[in-house]
Amino acid sequence: MDIFFIGPMLLALIPALIGLIVAAAAAVLSLFLAPAIFFFFIANEVAHDRMPAFTLLFALGIALLVIPLVIMAVRAIVCGIKNIANDGDNKAKKDKADESPSRSRFILPTIAGLGLAAIIGSVTISALTHQPFWPALTGNLSLERPEQQEVVNTSPHEITNIAVHLSNSAITIRTDDQATEVSVRHHNIPEHMTVHTELNYGTLNVHQTYFNRWPRFNFFNLRFQTPHVEIIVPADFVVEYLLETRNGRITINGIQADALIATTSNGAIDLNHVAANRVDMRTSNGRITFTELESQNIQLNTSNGRIEGSVYGNLSDFRTNLRTRNGRIMVNGENRGTNFTSADGRNSFDASTSNGRIEVTFLHGADSGRLSSH
Helix, strand or coil: CCCHHHHHHHHHHHHHHHHHHHHHHHHHHHHHHHHHHHHHHHHHHHCCCCCCCHHHHHHHHHHHHHHHHHHHHHHHHHHHHHHCCCCCCCCHHHHHHHHCHHHHHHHHHHHHHHHHHHHHHHHHHHHHHCCCCCHHHHCCCCCCCCCEEEEEEEEEEEEEEEEEECCCCCEEEEEEEECCCCCEEEEECCCCEEEEEEEECEEEEEEEEECCCCCCCCCCCCCCHHHHEEEEECCEEEEEEEEEECCCCCEEEEEEEEEEEEECCCCCCEEHHHHHHHHEECCCCCCCEEEECCCCCEEECCCCCCCCEEEEECCCHEEEEEECCCCCCEEEEECCEEEEEEECCCCEEEEEEECCCCCEEECCCCCCCCCCCC
16 A cells, blocks of 8 residues: 555655756856866956966966865765665675775875965965965955046147047047037046056047956946046047947047047947048947938948938938848838948948848938038
């Protein structure tokens, strides 16, 4: 009678047993992967000068110490299970096999010893070079300074080019009718990052440096805001712009320029009332939008994003080459398929995307006159 109860009970325990096995395997795998991920993260930080070199030795020591210990622990558990399973006729045979030497018994402890030596060595180097070990490894965990704003003013007569090179930051260029100087403002700059503004031989350079820090994930931190560099120029200020960022939006409002070149990734580009002899916008995984753009040479390239906006002039004024893969091309409200070219005008308009649409409206007969004025 009891067998009728034991069978269903065993069937009910099988999913729980499988779950325990999967959980144990995941735990062991994570113990293998965690030191390796930690090492590659530290290596990336050292390569970008965000951590001192001795932290890489520490990460290597952790990997060399933890992985052999995990292997030895797993082996001990497996051997224990085998001992229970082989208790009986095979016990003598197993004991004889255990008496034979195994290279792994010496190799794994040796690797673990090297890891411990590497850890001790990294701490020693930290002491000898007077670099505090724990701050160098962990950095500053207070990453946000949402209220920070720094203003740097420069005479526009000293500037012929503006170059901005950032990462994980947004860029805004805009005009101010009341401005008489070029202002560079920093917003939401985290503790581990510093933005530098330098004027070298007529080029205003804006770039950033990072301090040693751990990454901070702000999935649940509503106070986190993207670092943002804003450049404000006088209304009649005309120079060349070279803007570059990663994982950040680029917004340009109301400026005039000889050349306007901007590159980003995983961020949108927005142009509003911009006039430039040359416009070259490139992004990936982001849209490009423009309103009342005036230029003789326009090149817009993105992937996984749309291109949409209005341009001063007639369609016949431009040699046009518009391309997309998974989307449609609309020119002045007309569907032009996925590839549209024209070779009429003296100006050029080139736009390409994948997985996005292209919509361009030419402002017939309109001319702002901003380009001709300079």
